[in-house]
Amino acid sequence: MRVLAGDVGGTKVLLQVAEVDGPSCRVEAEARYESAQYPSFLSLAEEFLRLARARDLRAACFGIAGPVRPTAQGAAANVTNLPWRVESEALARDLGIPRVRLINDFQAVGYGIAALGPEDFAVVQPGRRQPRAPCALIGAGTGLGQGLLVWANGYYEAVATEGGHADFAPVDEVQIDLLGYLRARFGRVSYERILSGPGLVNVYGFFQARGVAGNPALLNADDPPAAITAAALAGADPASVEALRLFVRVYGAQCGNLALTVLASGGVYIAGGIAAKILPALQTGDFVRAFNDKGRMSALLATIPVDVVLNPRVGLIGAALAASRLA
Template sequence: MNKQLIYGDIGGTKTILQLAEITVDGQIHERCTQRYDSTAFATFSGMLEVFLQQVSVNNPPAAACFAVAGPIAGQQATLTNLPWQIGSAHIAHAFSIPSVKLINDFEAVALAIENLPGSDLITLQSGQPHAQAMRVVLGAGTGMGVAWLTPVNNRYVAWPTEAGHIDFAPVTPLQISLLESLQNRFGHVSVERLLSGAGLTHIFKFLQQSTAASSDLPLIQLGEDSGAAITALAQTQKHPIAIQALELFAAIYGAYAGNLALAGLCRGGVYIAGGIAPKIIDILSAGGFMHAFHAKGRFSALLHEIPVHVVTNPAIGLLGARQEAFRLLDNGP
């Protein structure tokens, strides 16, 4: 009898759930995929119940794995950018699923890297990759996610982190002024305050305010998370402040990626994932990102040796969750 799996990528903005069937010969066949606005549901259980009704599941799935945008402790998760609390035991009991596992969203992204085809990558720097060496995966989207990949017994093991919440380290006078502006508002300024959709908005508003007295450009009023609108302003209207905001965003991104590459000595590669990078690949490829990545003083030569790739597959987190759900069939949670 064929077995069914449910897996999903749960984010602060959107959630993607998928149902797949495992045939007797071990092949995975996707049956249904649904995308939901996360903020439209009070709880994840409510969303999962709607999904199961929509896909008309008659028997409980054999296993489920959900990638969650937030820290996980004891298989309990609280989303960083959404007031949801999720527990694997509660899901297993409520929906009669024998094996349920929660993993961090960037743990899921990292798990999928090893099996990702080259067509899903844009290389910013080929470098000199070392086999079975440390890797790091990071990505700006609703927040900033980071996961390490360590080689163990000829495969990679993913380690989730909350490195997106470490301190922002400015490296130019303009970035120092940006830090001071955000400190006045937030106190502590994490990397995520800059490298996220909301972070790009903070950068744009800072630059707009800084140039208001000397610029003839009309002031643009933006919401708290208007990264997509700013990107459109830069790419379709060539708005000078929007272009400057993206360039500053890319420089901060590159410097941070270089810091992580040094912290893990990631000779196996740096992988830039998340929803923003593919949309601004022209900015990331223009040179500012890699210049900041390399700017590590005595270790600049080492940074030139580390491969840097942008992940273009938007479903990479879902792929990692599917991979882990499949593993649950044999090994359990």
């Protein structure tokens, strides 16, 4: 079955035409686009299909970075961090594809995880994985995505959430100060204000405000989060080092919160654009200590496997698999 799949984010869009047969997926065309360079998702998709010369597509599925809402004719979504509204019925009509499904981007990640191999993961905590048990998904990138996987109908069904916008809960004095700093800037403070690319910049600014030495040039780089991360991993900038350490501790704590909420004895999967880039920092021990630091539930948390998803195309793979199930 020939399908169109998309991973639609606030920073980038990945599109793919693929022939899907069960769990196998043969890619016929694929491209990456910078989201901000296009006025709408439709204009981007039309350009891709024209250049790919794609014909006779039977279904399409797009993982959208933002909440997907049902409509009278299908579903619609406003892309977080972009002025795009995506509607399934309009896309089906304008692209000439009979069936179009919109899902949350982390639903797409969830579907894609089942198609990955051992080489696509890096272990953070081995744990003891329970077959067919619930799993948790989380990933910091342009924003903070969260979701869960529940076994149903012979495969893991992915469920979207907007848990990344839950209230930030500090666990020590430094984090309490961070909450105060961010409240002064934003009012309400969600985990996404910390666990995202812009969030890392926020944490960097917090340490500069506390008098930790930093390099102002990092904030003027083309990609400040990447510049801060590189400086931190190289140990080249004190404020970057402190920012990444705190980022990792908060990441671990929120992953543990999600694992408790889902009772994720099937595992926690960390995706998103940041995790693979900071893998050495996630494996230093600070993350696992924060993940497991749950009082009476600490022993339970220590049994839950935690893995970083290394394959950047996991959402695209998941969207292709979801499209093939529309037949």
